Amino acid sequence: MFQCRLINIFLCLTIGIGLSGWTNEYTSQSLALIQQNPTNGKPLKQIINPSLKYPDLSSFQNAIKQSACLLKSEHVYLFAPQTSAKEANIIFPYLTKAYETLREITGVDTEFIIVVYNFPKGHPDAWGGTSNCAIWYDDSNLHLDRQEEWNNYGVPHVSGYIEEMAHNFVSATKAQFGWEAMGWSLGARVCARVAGNPHLAQSLAQTRREQENTFRRYIALGFTFPPEIPPNLVDRIHAYLLRQCEKRYGTDFWKDFFRQISRRKEDLVNAARLKNDDAVRNERYRITIECLDCLPGLHFKQTLQQYGISLTTDVKSLHPMNPTWNRKLS
Numbered sequence: 001m002f003q004c005r006l007i008n009i010f011l012c013l014t015i016g017i018g019l020s021g022w023t024n025e026y027t028s029q030s031l032a033l034i035q036q037n038p039t040n041g042k043p044l045k046q047i048i049n050p051s052l053k054y055p056d057l058s059s060f061q062n063a064i065k066q067s068a069c070l071l072k073s074e075h076v077y078l079f080a081p082q083t084s085a086k087e088a089n090i091i092f093p094y095l096t097k098a099y100e101t102l103r104e105i106t107g108v109d110t111e112f113i114i115v116v117y118n119f120p121k122g123h124p125d126a127w128g129g130t131s132n133c134a135i136w137y138d139d140s141n142l143h144l145d146r147q148e149e150w151n152n153y154g155v156p157h158v159s160g161y162i163e164e165m166a167h168n169f170v171s172a173t174k175a176q177f178g179w180e181a182m183g184w185s186l187g188a189r190v191c192a193r194v195a196g197n198p199h200l201a202q203s204l205a206q207t208r209r210e211q212e213n214t215f216r217r218y219i220a221l222g223f224t225f226p227p228e229i230p231p232n233l234v235d236r237i238h239a240y241l242l243r244q245c246e247k248r249y250g251t252d253f254w255k256d257f258f259r260q261i262s263r264r265k266e267d268l269v270n271a272a273r274l275k276n277d278d279a280v281r282n283e284r285y286r287i288t289i290e291c292l293d294c295l296p297g298l299h300f301k302q303t304l305q306q307y308g309i310s311l312t313t314d315v316k317s318l319h320p321m322n323p324t325w326n327r328k329l330s
């Protein structure tokens, strides 16, 4: 099971993206490309988000009122109760591998080191999403003996962490297409690569079936998002379209897409100067669509037009959570 997959996206949407750190995404002017020190050509050192309230072992231990462990790599930190140190050590290499894979595909580093918190279950900070390069989970994922993936295939359940990590990478590139669709799709691909197993494959297939069914209903209703599906799930449509791109274009889809995105980095960063969040988002959406349209064989703009999806306004700027939304995508 995904912790924040599209079928139960609400938590991630309302807390992870809608209300907390993600609303600040446009205040940052920097695009977190893998930057080099001009004097020696070495990559600049990434730091943890200076605003984190638990930046070190002692502050985390105080928060959870028990002893803890902190695992560190160059790009990922993981905090866990000491009682789960063994499991934390099993999971950690999967997370560092996921970071490296996401970095290779997107060509960027996240703005800060990814900090993964595993609070004891019930802790008020374990709200189950990500903001500003921190992942706020409880320790459910550390109970390996309760996981079908671990018990049957010897692979820990890490898809939730990887999805959250992917959201932070997409945010660093400034690409904009739907709500969670891009992070979810990229995370799914990376998770299959670094922690693939039959249970994960089945879970991904089921989510993709739901995305496809929603898309078919949307078409059948004359390009109207089905009234029985909560509006916060609207970018199932976008996830479905990205999946079609993956299938049509082949294995290099994400890497080639993000290469196009990196060519437009100046425009994407400069969009932050526009007057409000909707305008910034729409400008980045237009650039993202142009990048998708550049990829041979996708005819992406034509596809959007064919399915009644705006070429100029991102779905988030249509404010689907507003009760007056007409369930159209243009």
Ligand SMILES: [Zn+2]
Pocket (backbone or CB within 6 Å): 004, 005, 012, 163, 164, 167, 180, 183, 184
């Ligand atoms: Zn998510």
